[in-house]
Amino acid sequence: MTSTNKISHLAEGVSRREVWSWAMFDFANSGYTTVVITAIFNAYFVSVVAQNQDWGTFAWTASLAVSYLLIILTAPALGAYADAYASKKRLLLVTTIGCILFTALLYLAGPGDLWLAIALIILTNFFFGSGENLIAAFLPELARSRALGKVSGWGWSLGYIGGLFSLGCSLAYVTWAQGQGQEAHEFVPVTMLITAAIFAVACVPTFLFLKERAQPQPHLAGPHVVKEAFIRLGGTLKHVRYYQDLVRFLVCLIFYQAGIQAVIALAAIYAQQAMGFDTSDTIMLILLVNITAALGAFVFGNIQDKLGHIPTIALTLIGWIVMILLAWKADGPVMFWIAANIAGLCLGASQSAGRALVGLFSPATRRAEFFGLWGLAVKVSSILGPITYGLVTWLSAGDHRLAMLITGSYFLVGLLILMRVDVQRGEAAAQNQPDS
Template sequence: MPSPAEQAPEQGWAGRREIVAWAFYDFANSGYTTVVVTAVFNAYFVGAVAGGGPTAWLLWTVALALSHALVLVIGPWVGQTADENGRLKPWLGASTALCIVGTAALGLVGPGDLVLGMALIVVSNTAFGLGENLIAAFLPRLVPVHRLGRTSAFGWTIGYLGGLLTLLVCLAYVRWSQAQGGAAEDFVPGTMVIVAVMFAFAALPTFVWVQERPGPLARTGYRTNPWQRTVQAWRDARQLPDLARFLVCLGIFYCGIQTVVALAAVYAEQVMGFSKDETISMILVVNLAAAGGAWLLGRVHDRIGAVRTVGITLVGWLAAILLAFFAREPGTFWAAAFLVGACMGASQSSGRALVAMLSPAGHEGAFFGLWGVAVKVAAIVGPLSYGLLSYFSAGNYRGALLATAGFFVVGLVLLAGVDERRGRERRNRFAQEAGGGAG
């Protein structure tokens, strides 16, 4: 069976080149997540900029929480405005440019520059989050329902490969700098410039070849102020109970995912005693496993369904957390990191595909705005809860990690009540009543 990138266009849907161009945005922006949030700048901020210790962990999680809170407020408004005017790319272009500039500016942050470092993380991560929402909203406009799972998985797979390539280039630069006697404050700024440049070039295919496919304009009820828009979108989601339940479910288990993404490298260095090279190597393995997990379960996804696929990954996440909690030597922690990667790619890919599958035609931007709300609430609650637990327990990082497993347990319970077939029927009914047609 051909991959999404190999299939010919049908009935006005996207063809090979356009799907690859769409996926290249995942390739482009994954360097930001991998190097800035997961592998390099987070550990640099905690250890060098903020001086280490529970307070430094808390400040890092606060900066992330502020950025996600901004996306939480702005994201639904941007998505619904894009629905109304039928154009996603101008908004995507603006958020991309802001993220690239903010990332390059992180190169100016040195030891003790707490305010500057936190401010630039808030700016760049807010822009990243808006772009993530917008590129996801293209998905149901590119391919029909029966291709959503594999196409989403293709994007995630390409994305993790992009993060891997960016990290490899940064690793080569770090080792070169260390060979010249450079310390973290010497080579981390250079890695930020590398990420920004690679993001800019890799995103170009998306803006050149991906076409706008405007859905029917959202009904008049959406033409309100941003806060009313968010409330209206959630009211509409309540007419789609399976979508609404899954958005809540996703928001909860993403608390765990976001915690691991934001703090894995810091945990490896501060708790397991990994060197910078070992940490970057570990993140390389995580990205490879994530690409493989997204690709493999993307194939399984369209056969067994998104709900079962997400359920499998949540069980895997629980196993990974327990492995990391009990790890006292590097081998066990490496095994946990590999399992985290495999589950990360698959859970994110299947989650995005299920939201696309259950979102009514013509309202994708609005409902992916709510998807962004769920993800950003998780990005606030998860890492911040870890930071607070670590702070008030005087640095009990292992206990804080074990508490993270609770997010995946609750996610499994809520997932059990999501019915994929019923959700698609409600989706089509909603689209017909709103004048959007059945997708």
């Protein structure tokens, strides 16, 4: 027996180095979500690009919504194509290059460059989200079924460390630039170049060491690639009732992820608009939240396989509800910092547990396709949550507290639906899939 086989939580023939290279993609791409979507560019978009207009927050959330809609339209077919042609890694390379390139081009978005910023955000987020689905589809190939939560937690926790690294580098530059008397429109664009460069360097191990274990499946040749992708997707939809627990969990995920995606996309905006934080305060807040998120992903990743996927997710949703109430009531920085760090702990845990549960419910021959459906659900929630928040702030003339409270109700709905998901039944359905 080789040393690799003695690693009980890894699948046969999978080395520690390969799992590390897979997790390094989470490290690499987390800088994008942390710096661009969560901490710096979102607040910059509202305050500088949109020049603090009442519709600025809605314009930001609408831009994200368009990118997620594009992913919704393409993700299932992209996953089906990846399964048929065993091409997850090749497609991952394409989406990675696209995200890095357009993130670097955000450097060009300055005061009043609204349509340029909107176009670039749509493109960067589209490529990011498409790649996120593809890298997740490798998980069931790397971990044994009873250790999906543990290995998924490794990826998420390393991802938050990557977000910390990118944000820390950005903070160092911002601090220096502010010391030189520079304004946000001068130093924020440079942080986009920093983020793109870190993404490009950190993802190299993934493409060097991660293996494509899937085998090409019988498929149509020539110009019928797209047609076949939708034929395969149709096969999945035809049997959708058979995977009732997967479907039920995806509906649950749409609701609770709507709340999570609103927090991710609007945390810095809320901090600056409702709590009066400046850029440096906001970056420090997100830095600390990433530490607690990494801790949450690692700790819950190690216990969720014993505690159970459903109890783990339920516990984090209760935490999210508490966080929303604290943020809504916060009248000073102390309570808001407490709320933000509760969000961090719940963020890492809920993201890791959700990905692991989808892996458990996925048939072996349709992993990329089913993770495409997972990505679709997340992207629907990424439209629903932020758009709800943006509309409330627009219609209420900038009441961010009301928007936070209303968006937080999605966690309660998700918790109620979660109670009807049966893990054993869902796993059995995946292991005894019907013929296509």
